[in-house]
Amino acid sequence: MICIPRYWENPDIVQVNREAQRASYIPYPSRSLAVAGQRGSSTSYRSLNGQWRFRYCSSIADADEGFYLPGYDTSDWDGLVVPSCWQRNGYDQMHYTNVNYPIPCDPPYVPDNNPAGLYVREFGMPAEWSDKEAYIVFEGVNACFYVWINGELAGYSQGSRMQAEFHIAPYVKPGKNTIAVLVLKWCDGTYLEGQDMWRYSGIYRDVYVLARDKEHIRDVYNKPELSEDLGQAVLSSELIVKGELTVRAELLDQEGKQVASSVDVIADVGQLTLRVDRPNLWNAETPYLYTLLLTAGTEVLAFDVGFRTIEIVQGVFRINGRPVKLKGVNRHESHPVLGHAIPVNSMLQDLKLMKQHNVNTVRTAHYPNDPRFLELCNRYGFYVIDEADLECHGMGREITGNPASFHRLGQDPLWRTAFLDRAIRMVERDKNHPCIVMWSIGNEAGYGANHQAMAHWVKSRDKSRPVHYEGAAPINLGDSDRSCLDVESRMYASLEEMEAYASDPEQEKPFFQCEYSHAMGNGPGDLHDYWELIYRYPQMMGGCVWEWSDHGIKREANEQCDGQPEHYAYGGDFGEQPHDGNFCIDGLVAPDRTPHTALLELKQAIAPIDFEAMDLSQGLIGIHNRYDFSDLGQVKIRYRLECEGEIRAQGELEPVELSPGCKTTVALGGSWPSLYAAAPARSCLLLRAITSQDDWWSDAGHELAFAQFRLAEQPGMDAVPDGERALPAVGLDVQEQGTMLIVAGDEFRYGFDLRQGKLALIESHGLSLLDEPAELTIWRAPMDNDIFIRESWEREGYDRAVQKTYASSWTYLQERNTVEITVRYSLGGYSKGPVVRGTMRWQINGSGEAVLQVEANVAEHLPFLPRFGLQLSMPAGHEEVEYYGYGPHASYIDRRHSTRQGRYLTTADDMMEHYIRPQENGARYGTEWATVTNLQGMGLWFGATKPFSFAVSHYKPEDLASATHDFKLSELKRPQSIVHLDYKMSGSGSHACGPELLRKYRLEEKAFAMEVAIRPIFKEDWQSHGTFVSKW
Known part of the structure; x- marks a missing residue:
């Protein structure tokens, strides 16, 4: 049995030798490469993704002593690609639970038979790195891990969805080096990671080595500020430096033109300030990004900069001074084949689909996502609620049935370090992303002093963004002091609850449905009602549908599938206990991202343009621009008069000049009144708002919104005169044959079973x-x-x-x-x-x-x-x-x-x-x-x-x-x-x-x-x- 310190059952020890969390970045050797942002081009970066030697142990007791030593024989081990989840590669038990912990609920202790994955590979240190400081970065490992370099323990970390960086310069040498990692399936942190998801393990995000100058920038905190009239911008970059450096800051616009610069000598800590006149502002509709380049020594760092303000004024959530509705979804990192190991093209596919369906917000349910996802949200325009990796839902289902147990870990000082660690690492890693408009300190983790400590720390570190946490809602019966939170957050609140809140003058915070309209199976069916209410009240800031995608697992047709054809599996299909069945099949899109009809319904409910029939006889149509920042300059509005599939007339409106949030009335004009007067029954007017230009997420002509208005009603059957039924002169032939009544006419026959009271026969021209x-x-x-x-x-x-x-x-x-x-x-x-x-x-x-x-x-x-x-x-x-x-x-x-x-x-x-x-x-x-x-x-x-x-x-x-x-x-x-x-x-x-x-x-x-x-x-x-x- 391997002999290592037992950190995994001590919530007061969440790391050993891990570097203080810093902002996410990659150093580049030149400005041009930094601007391009292709990390593989950087001579300071070396990926350790790829094939590792791997051994799965059903218990840590079976782990090889000394496996981490150079030269240890791993020739009979398997190969495993990193990043990956080992359960998706045939090891261990696939396991889905929603609320219940998959282990006995006895925090901080976990089962003695704690499965472990042993990883070993070699990597090279180029000769030109001999005078560099080497760091290794793990973007995500579940649940905790130890790392050795050339046989020396370099560190330990837990917190599955956050970056862990270790200084490995003391352990590496030029040429060939050996890295070994021991990953445990369970640790005390498991009690803080009880999210509704498949339980995956392993090194599931990127691993790479960075070679840094001896003196280099360690951390950057970019703080964009705007004047009250939004006409002047100031970017303050707070730097933490290892040593003393001359740092040059340049701010480039989207065309690559320098708009501001500054140079200063920074020792340990310092600040550079850049000023911009008449800045372009960032929002989800027009996500204008500047690029900040920081040059120090041989390194260049690049950061996205978006100038925007976030504020709550009289209970209304505002960005850049304008009220904004968050039209969001909850998105787990989920892939039907790869599990939690999400490729960038999969992230981009999600965002493209969201744009196509009018979604503007993502809640990273329920943990910080891969940092590349945030970069995409910066660039392509999405508001993000960044959520700490904290959920203790299983504490509410202890055998005692005591509701107070739900809040136990949040109130226990023993867990304070672990709680704070998750908030600090999230904020420090992600603080520079303009897409993030709100911090979430967790999900369904009770509420107590530890949560309050998290919220107070976040607000002290970042005063520009509000803090949300639904677990503090009164319905959860936690600590009553919610003053540290800026938003009234609820899950699945009814329309009556929302209406009552909006109508209560005592309520001063905006109301946010962090989860609503559960999209499980053939549903949801209440989106239109929710959004009618959200639009009605300024204090309603919107919400995030639960959830984006079904979490079905693709099972191939093979012998391990009991001869079944290829299909998507859910909880219980792998024989696991406990499980929550198909509760993970609750998305707006299928696992392969095929939209369900519910996504089309959401698209229409949150459409950026509304139409209203003001006077159809005169062709007067009301248009409401529900964009928060955009006019309708890039939108075409087309109309069509249809009758039972036949197009009677069609056309396109003159360009509509309409500012965001405003309404106007337009006329279809021309011969519309006469077309209306002559329209037969079942005639409908169809109005479509479409894009006029190609964009990254759609071609020109993409439909943003539509409305349809019925011009005339069709009379019912009983309103049709009998003379129009053209009854034949020949009478009916009626016969009783046993219990069957036979009614026959010209080439038709009906049979009615009098005993059963049911129509039993219809024949026409001899055809049954x-x-x-x-x-x-x-x-x-x-x-x-x-x-x-x-x-x-x-x-x-x-x-x-x-x-x-x-x-x-x-x-x-x-x-x-x-x-x-x-x-x-x-x-x-x-x-x-x-x-x-x-x-x-x-x-x-x-x-x-x-x-x-x-x-x-x-x-x-x-x-x-x-x-x-x-x-x-x-x-x-x-x-x-x-x-x-x-x-x-x-x-x-x-x-x-x-x-x-x-x-x-x-x-x-x-x-x-x-x-x-x-x-x-x-x-x-x-x-x-x-x-x-x-x-x-x-x-x-x-x-x-x-x-x-x-x-x-x-x-x-x-x-x-x-x-x-x-x-x-x-x-x-x-x-x-x-x-x-x-x-x-x-x-x-x-x-x-x-x-x-x-x-x-x-x-x-x-x-x-x-x-x-x-x-x-x-x-x-x-x-x-x-x-x-x-x-x-």
Whole structure:
């Protein structure tokens, strides 16, 4: 067994020989290389990324004594690429937990069988470095590590997501050197790193050696300040120097032109000051960066400089004097293959997608990110809430069940050093990044004196940025003194809570939803409501959706995957205990960054431009510029008049001169009034705001926002005169055959099972169009956001509700050439009373149309229904779908703002939205008519007196509910097309980790009625110039 100091169970020892944290930078040998910023070009930099010799030990007790000595035989060890997470390379146990610690909760102690990873490699020291000071930098190692150089212990560090730098000049020699690292999976710091994530271990960020001049700049703190009118800027650079140096400071603009300079001799500490007249300001919309070059000795350091102010005035968060809304997301460092080892191109992919969807803010949930991510945010324009690597959520789930235990570590003086270390290292590393607009001292870590010490230290070090911490919210029952915090931060606050806060004159801080609208599975569904409220109140500074990406793990199809095809795995799929299942599948994008429809909904909710119909008859449109700093000079606004897929007119508005935050009214002009007057039913005006120029994140023509306005309503079925129904003169042939009532007309036949009270047969021209009896249904495959209400639904038997027919009768209404079938029914599940009672009336007329009128009465004591409607099963081959409603993607009553009304052609397969854990999906809210046919256009037409929720799938709700993973649906896929015609479908909400579904989005009516119509159709008989024309 290896003999090393047992630092890993002592929270008072967080490092040995680690250098004091400094700002992040790379020294370069010249100005030009420093400006270019390609660290590989620097002769002072040597990467140690790449192949290392590696041995995994299931316990530190098995670690090789002396493995760190030069010449130790590692020939039988494996090779492992650094940076990487060893669990993603076949070692150890994959493990996901949200709240619970994956080890016994006994701080500061960890299991005796503490897994360890042993790393060894050689590296060279060039001869030209012989007169240099050598440092080794680890950007991220989880959870703690010891490092040896040529057999000598160079240091120890913990704090998994922060930089650790060691002075190794005393241990290195010219030529070949040996570095050895021992990484432990657990340490006392594990209790401070209880984030909702996969538990990864190893050297997962970059490792490199820096060769520094004997006398060099150690640290730089750039403090940009602006005059009150923002017309004058002063940059104060506070320097810590090793030795005495002549330091030259130059400030370059974006064209590389020098705008200010200063030279001074600095000994130990000092300051250089640069002044700029009429500076260009930095903000997320126009992220203007200057470059500060500091030349000292043979080294040049380069820093991004953004001139901007951050302040809170009368409870309003402001940047550069203007109120700003933070339209954000929470972003874990997550990669489906690499785990926490994130390549730069993956970071850039995330930021590009965010820009495309109007996101302007990132909360680094819940730890400081790779510093290169901050550089990208500086350059490309994102506000960042930089969060300390601190979460003790598992302390709230101790076996005692004592709520006070949640605050134990935050109140215990023994942990003060560890708490402070995490705040100090974050601020010192990241202090020069203009993108950072707020510091966060952690997440879900209780609240006590240690947090207050963190906040006070941060505010004493950086007076330019506010400090946030949600864990101090009163609901968490921690220390009541929150005066050290500048923002009222909450998670998942309801609209009522937000409204109450904004309406309370005693509340002086801005309100920030650091997490809201939990995007798990088919959700969230409340974004539009949140942003209506956020825009209404200046004190609402915005929020960050939880969260950016699903944390699914890509599993290849191999023998270690039990013969399963390639798929994304979640908690429990690796046999780990404890785990939190698919709670890590809660992103706006899939693991491969394919956007879910929820991201499109967010894009529209936070769009930078709003439209309002002021007077459609005259073509008067209100425009609201919701940009904080930008006018609309780079935006084109186009309009289009559409009617059921046909474009009747289109054009582009004259350029709109509109300052940020302002409103105006414009006229479509020209012949618009006459176009409006002549517009047929289902005519819509579509307005689109698009970019006029290419940018790094989009091509010209990218849609920023849209709005659609209906010009005229379509009359319902019952408003169409009977004379237009073209009833045939031939009467209906009606026969009872056993329990089946057969209604036949000209080339059509319906069969109704009188005993079951169900429509059981539809035939047209000899073609069967119904595979099994049509059923009333109230159940849906639970969405992830149904996680709590699902229990109530299942308890009351919603998931197993079947129809009971009490009585059925029929009559032939000869004067209307219609057969009417009346059924008294109920829906209920075993062991429970009926959920719904009511009456159905089917009317089958001589035109071949069947109209269903349903009256439903829901038991008063029961919770709201998931849905209510008719489910039909059409035979295989009926794959083609056309509908008029909201599209092109899925839409629900609370998640439809990213869709637009129109006529859509699709298929049953394409209507489905795949989620890693299957659930209700693919519905189309507000459908007015639809057809489901075979390739030849033969099938059924559906309509209703009121818009309905419509879906076609190859799965019934019970199929989706029974599958744990998307790939398992292949075994359950039905050849039939399952059609849902719903009176209503309850919304998706965000209740998996948020407030209950809003009442207005629930199907909680206790008495209601619906009417739908079904008719066999051959679409080719109803085409005009190749386009199908719906009668309705």
